[in-house]
Amino acid sequence: MGKYAEDxxxxxxxxxGKENIAAVSHCMTRMRFALVDPGKADIKAIEAxxxxxxxxxxxxxxxxxxxxxxxxxxxxxxxEAGIEGVSKDAVKQAAKKNQNPLQRIVTALAEIxxxxxxxxxTGGLILGFRNCIDSLYLFENGTKTLCDxxxxxxxxxxxxxxxxxAVFHMLPxxxxxxVTKKMGTTQMLGIVLGLTLVSGQLLNAYSVATTAxxxxxxxxxxxxxxxxxxxxGQVIPAILAxxxxxxxxxxxxxxxxxxxSMIVVPFCSLLLAVMAAHFILGPIGWKIxxxxxxxxxxxxxxxxxxxxxxxxxxxxxxxVITGLHHMSNAIDLQLIADYGGTMLWPMIALSNIAQGSAxxxxxxLQRKNEAAQEVNVPSCVSCYLGVTEPAxxxxxxxxxxxxxxxxxxxxxxxxxxxATSTTANAIGVGGLPGILSIQPQYMASFAxxxxxxxxxxxxxxxxxxxxxxxxxxxxxTETAAEMAEIAAGAGASAAAGVTxxxxxxxxxxxxxxxxxxxxxTGKVIPLKEVNDGVFSEGVMGDGLAIVPENETLYSPVDAExxxxxxxxxxxxxxxxxxxxxxxLHIGIDTVDMNGDGFEYLISEGxxxxxxxxxxxxxxxxxxxxxxPDVTVCIITEEGNAKNIQFTTGIQAKAGExxxxxxx
Numbered sequence: 001m002g003k004y005a006e007d008x009x010x011x012x013x014x015x016x017g018k019e020n021i022a023a024v025s026h027c028m029t030r031m032r033f034a035l036v037d038p039g040k041a042d043i044k045a046i047e048a049x050x051x052x053x054x055x056x057x058x059x060x061x062x063x064x065x066x067x068x069x070x071x072x073x074x075x076x077x078x079x080e081a082g083i084e085g086v087s088k089d090a091v092k093q094a095a096k097k098n099q100n101p102l103q104r105i106v107t108a109l110a111e112i113x114x115x116x117x118x119x120x121x122t123g124g125l126i127l128g129f130r131n132c133i134d135s136l137y138l139f140e141n142g143t144k145t146l147c148d149x150x151x152x153x154x155x156x157x158x159x160x161x162x163x164x165x166a167v168f169h170m171l172p173x174x175x176x177x178x179v180t181k182k183m184g185t186t187q188m189l190g191i192v193l194g195l196t197l198v199s200g201q202l203l204n205a206y207s208v209a210t211t212a213x214x215x216x217x218x219x220x221x222x223x224x225x226x227x228x229x230x231x232x233g234q235v236i237p238a239i240l241a242x243x244x245x246x247x248x249x250x251x252x253x254x255x256x257x258x259x260x261s262m263i264v265v266p267f268c269s270l271l272l273a274v275m276a277a278h279f280i281l282g283p284i285g286w287k288i289x290x291x292x293x294x295x296x297x298x299x300x301x302x303x304x305x306x307x308x309x310x311x312x313x314x315x316x317x318x319x320v321i322t323g324l325h326h327m328s329n330a331i332d333l334q335l336i337a338d339y340g341g342t343m344l345w346p347m348i349a350l351s352n353i354a355q356g357s358a359x360x361x362x363x364x365l366q367r368k369n370e371a372a373q374e375v376n377v378p379s380c381v382s383c384y385l386g387v388t389e390p391a392x393x394x395x396x397x398x399x400x401x402x403x404x405x406x407x408x409x410x411x412x413x414x415x416x417x418x419a420t421s422t423t424a425n426a427i428g429v430g431g432l433p434g435i436l437s438i439q440p441q442y443m444a445s446f447a448x449x450x451x452x453x454x455x456x457x458x459x460x461x462x463x464x465x466x467x468x469x470x471x472x473x474x475x476x477t478e479t480a481a482e483m484a485e486i487a488a489g490a491g492a493s494a495a496a497g498v499t500x501x502x503x504x505x506x507x508x509x510x511x512x513x514x515x516x517x518x519x520x521t522g523k524v525i526p527l528k529e530v531n532d533g534v535f536s537e538g539v540m541g542d543g544l545a546i547v548p549e550n551e552t553l554y555s556p557v558d559a560e561x562x563x564x565x566x567x568x569x570x571x572x573x574x575x576x577x578x579x580x581x582x583x584l585h586i587g588i589d590t591v592d593m594n595g596d597g598f599e600y601l602i603s604e605g606x607x608x609x610x611x612x613x614x615x616x617x618x619x620x621x622x623x624x625x626x627x628p629d630v631t632v633c634i635i636t637e638e639g640n641a642k643n644i645q646f647t648t649g650i651q652a653k654a655g656e657x658x659x660x661x662x663x
Contacts, residue, residue, distance in 0.1 A: 002076035004069075007051045011064065012081050014049075016040030021083060026074040027568070027591040029540055029583065031064040038062060054539045065539055067583075067636050069573075071563060109330055112178045112239070115626035117427065119174065120333070123167030124426025124437040126160050131425065131440045133157055168336065168426070169206075172197040172231055172238035179242035181626075185249045189270050193245050196274050197238060197282070202230035205337070226279055233337035235330050236292075237285030241277035248272055293334040300343045305418045309347060313414025314407050316351040320388055332427050341423040341439055346446055349386070349424075349434030350417060351410040353453040356383030356431065358406035359391045360454075361461025362399070378528040378537065386431040401464045402457075409457035413449045420445035514641075516556040516660035517610045518652035519584060520631055522549040524659055526648045527632065532588050535632050540583065543634035544646045544659060552601075553586060553615040554654050555608045556633060562604070565591070569598035572614050579639020580662075586617050588628045597621030611655035633659075 002008070015021065015033060020041075023034040035041060041062055047055055051073065053065040066073050078084065134147040134157045147154040173194030180190030203216055208229055217228040231237045249269040256264045299308040328344060335342040359380040366372040376395055383391035396403035422442040424434075438446045518524070523546065530536045530545050555574065559582065563573025570590040574582040586598070597618035602608060622629045635644065641662040652659055 002072070002079065004051065004073045004076040005080055007049060008073065008077040008080040010049060011046065011052075011077065014042045014046045015062070018081050018083060021081065024078065024081075024083065026070050027565070029065055029067055029070055029534065029585075031066060031070060031074060031077070033062040033064070034060065035062050054534070065534060067540060069563070071565075108182070111182050112175065113330070115178050115181070116171075116174045119167050120427050123164050124424065126164045126167075127425035128437050128439070130157050130160055130164065136440050169232040170194075170198050171233055171235070171333065175235065175238040176242040176245070179239065180246060183243075183246040185246045186266060189245060189249065189266055190242055192270060193241055193273055193277065194238065197231040197234075197241065197277060199230065202228045205230050205232040205234060229282070231282055231286070233333070234286060234289060235333045235337070236289040237277065237282045240281040240285045241273060244276050244281060245269060245273035289334045290338065292331060293338045296331055296344065297335060297339060300418050301421070306415050309414040309418035310411045312344070313347050313351060313411035313417075316348060316410060317355055317388070317392065317403065317407050320392060336426055341425055342427070343418060343421065343423050345424045345427050346417050346422045346434065346438060346449070347410075347414040349431060350413040350449055350453045351406075352383060352386050352388050352431045352434075353450055354410035354413060354457045355388050355391050355396060355403070355406040356380050357409060357454045357457040358402035358461045359383060359395045361405070361458045361465060362395055362402055364462060365465040375537065382528065382531070382536065384431045385433065399465075399468070401468050402461050405460035405464060406457045408460060409453050409455075412456055413453040416452060417446070417449045420449075422446050422449065514662050515658045516633070517554070518546065518654050518657040518659050519554050519556045519633055520546040520548040520550060520652070521654040522546045522652060524648050524650050524652050525630070526646070530588070530630055530632060531628075535585070535588075535634065540634045541636045542644060542646070543632055544648055545630050545632040546652060546659075547630050548619060550654060551617055551619055552613050552654070553584060553617065553631065555610055555612045555614055556584075556659070557582065558609050559607075561602050561606045561608060561614075564600060564604050567595060568593065569595045569600050569615065570617070572600075572602070573636075574608070576639065578641055579637065580635060580641045581637035581639070583634040583636050584614065584631065585634070586615060586629070586631045587622050588630065590622060590625070590627050593621070593625050593627070596625075
C-alpha cells in the first residue's frame, strides 16, 4: 500500500468517485481533474484534508494543491481509483465539456489576447504620456504645450508615436499570430496574413471616413472591383481572418500528400485566407465591430449612460468570477479603434479599486487577527495593483458582505465615471496605477472616481462588518479558529514576502552554510509580486522569486533531487538533510509548454551542491508561449530549520549572492 493510499481513497470519494472523473493528470504541485459533474465534488471536505493545501477551479479544471510530493500522491491515486492518467492537454480538452458555448468563446478570447496585453498596456502608457506633452496647454498663459516650446520634447513626441503606431495600428498582426499560436498552426503564416491587413498599399482604416467613395483605391478584376482598405486597429476582421487561415491550413494538411505538403499547404491556405479576408470577412467583421462599438458607445454616452455605468460597475466583479470579463478586452480595443479611446476600461480599473478597498475594510476589522491579516494585506496590495483574484476569492467571497460592498462602491464610481465621460487612451495597468492610462483632460475626474471607489466600499465594509463578524464569532468560535489556522498556513508566504528583510552577514563558516544562494541571475522579488494565485498567496509555503537574466537554473543549497517532471521539465524538488524541502518552479503556467525549451541537467536521486546546474531553459520560448519567466523558490517543508529570513529587492548573481538564511 502506498504512502498516500488512504488519502487517495478519501479524495476519490470526495470528488464524486471514479465515475465522476473524465480525466486526471498532475503538474508540479497540483492534481488536475476534469470532472463529469463538478457539483459532486465536496470542496469544503477536500480542503479540510491534511494532505491538501487548497483547491480552485480554472477553465473547467478542478485543481487540488498537494505540494511537491504530488507525483507520489498521483501514483497512489490512479492506482486506488483504477484509472489511467492522461496528459495535461487531454485534461484541458476534457475540461472544456464543463464549459458552455459562451464560456468556450470567452476562454478562446482570453487566450488570444493574453499574450498581447503587455504591448497594449505599453502603448496606452505611451499615448498617455504623449497627450501630456502635446495636448495640455500649460505654458505661456495656457496657449502652448510642452512640445510647442521645446524642440526636444517635440522630437520625443514624434519618436514615441513609432511605438504607439506599432501597437495599435498593427494590432491585427499580433491577433493573427496569437490565433495561429493558440490553434497550433503555422505562426509565420498568421503574421503574413496580419501584415496583409495593414499593408501600406491599402487605404489606412483611420482615413476611410474622410475619403470620398470615388477616391477609395480598388483592385479591378474586370468583372468585379474590391476596395483596397486596410484594417489598422480592427479586432474582429483580424480574428475572423485568422481562424479562416487556421481551418484552411488544417484542411489542406489533411488532404495533401506529405511529399508536396510543404508547397501546397502554406500556398493554398494563405492565398485563400487573404482573399477571404479582403473580399468577404474584412467588410463583414468591420460592420460587426462597428455595431458592437456603436451599441456600447451609445450606452456609455446616451441618455441612459448613468444607468449603464451603474449596471456595468455593479456586475463587473461577478463577471470576473465567471471569466466573462475577458470579453471586455475585445470591446475596449474596438472602441479605441473607432473613437480614439475607451470609456469602458476606466470602470474596470475602478472595480478593481473597489474590491481592494473592501479588503482594506477587512484589514481594519480584523487588525487583531494575525492569521487573517496574512491573507488580507497581500490581497489588498495586489488588488490595488490590478490583480483582483486573491482579494475576491481569498477574502471578499469568503465573507460575502465585503464583495457586495465592493460592488456597490464600484457602481457608484462608475456612475460618476460615465457622467464625466472619463476616457482612457487604452487598456492599462489596473487598480490605482490606472490613472496613468487616462487621457489628461479626464485625470481629475478619474481621481474623484477613485476616491469614491476607495471610500464607499471601505465605509460600508466597516459598518456591515462590525455586525457580521460579531455574529460569525458568536455562532461558531470553533469554526472561526479552524479557519484562522488554515488561513495562517495559506498566507504565511505572503506575510513573509511583505516583511522580507535583508539577510545578516555571516560571522563563521558553520553559520554561512545555512544559506540559500541565488538560483538565477536577476532581480530578487517577494512572492506577492509573482501574481500567481497559488504561489503569491503562500499556499505552497514561504519563499521568494527571481526575474531571470540567464537561462540556467542552479541549486540554491546542498540537497538531493527528489522530484522531477519528466513531461514538462519546468520544475524540480529538492530535499535537504535537515528535512527542509524546496520547490524550484520556472515561469508561471509553463507546464503547458510540455517541456519545449526545458532540459534537465540532473537525475532523480542525485546529490547536488549549491551552485549545481539543474535545468537549462529558453526565456525566449517561455515568452513566445505567452508566459512570465519569473522563477519561484518555495520552502514546502521547513523540516528542522528555524527563523527563515528572505532577502528581496536586490540584484543577485547565480551561485554567489545569498538570498535567504535559516537556523
